[in-house]
Amino acid sequence: MKTSTDVPIVVSAPSKINLYLGIHTEKDERGYHRVDSVMAALDLADTLHIEPANELVVLTEPAVDAPMERNTAYRAAVELARAFGFEPRAHISIEKRIPLQAGLGGPSADAAAVLVGLCKLWGIDVHDERVDKVARSIGADVPFFLHGPLAYLDGAGDCLRERFEPFEGMPVVLVKPQDAGVSAGAAYARFDEAPCPLPPLDSMIEALRNHDDGAVCASIANNLAPASCALAPQIDDVLAWLRAQQGVRAALMSGSGACSFALCDSLESARAIAAAAQNLHEWWSYAATMEKSGATVIES
Secondary structure: OOOOOOOOEEEEEEEEEEEEEEEEEEEOOOOOEEEEEEEEEEEEEEEEEEEOOOOEEEEEEOOOOOOHHHOHHHHHHHHHHHHHOOOOOEEEEEEOOOOOOOOOOHHHHHHHHHHHHHHHHHOOOOOOHHHHHHHHHHOOOHHHHHHOOEEEEEOEOOEEEEEOOOOOOOEEEEEEOOOOOOOHHHHHHHHHHOOOOOOOOHHHHHHHHOOOHHHHHHHOEEOOHHHHHHHOOHHHHHHHHHHOOOOEEEEEEOOOOOOEEEEEOOHHHHHHHHHHHHHHHOOEEEEEEEOOOOOEEEEO
């Protein structure tokens, strides 16, 4: 194993929103639904500190009430080491800022950041096809976070089809009810009970190719939202409230929820809406901007 550095590596793991999510009823041989997804990275990010060690240790702050071995970051390290034929040895600590069960991709973002950081630590080319294969084995969203920043994916949402010029700096406000959380598995199971029709995709792809933010706002869609809202009705309350706020151009639930987002006309509007969500409703909120990259080494 080639170690490129003995200095701790710091990696940013940005969150995401789904500007479009279209769930098909058919499934692949793995049992995954066919999915069309357009994702954009945000500046709300977890931070990972990775350094050499005699064994693999993954810690989170705040701590997660689950065995370390179930963490996607741990699994990513194990599978990357296996793919390149050596033992996983690293100490990984994760500063969590992305809320869980929110549809913002936190666990997948962390897994991708581990892959990027360990490639740096172990002297692996992050563009090696084996790295991408590992990413896909961990979770459907991980390949997006590995590369970022604004992309259309299909397959199970894990096959990169087209990248677009990012709307870097576009203001986005995130709002999630404090007591609401939706697991992707539960949302998909509810979807299977009463599938919703696919929303139009072509208008979104055309808007992205033309870098037309107005057309993007008019084309956002998510046919998984009704299933998630049935599991957590507070999401509907958030969405109705967001759509009534001054400065909101469009609002939608992200991924499988329970976080919703609004594309805003200014960062000032996003900040004002975030403050109102916290002060008036005690909802978790964050005023974000769209990012230009996925998982990124910020210090080494």
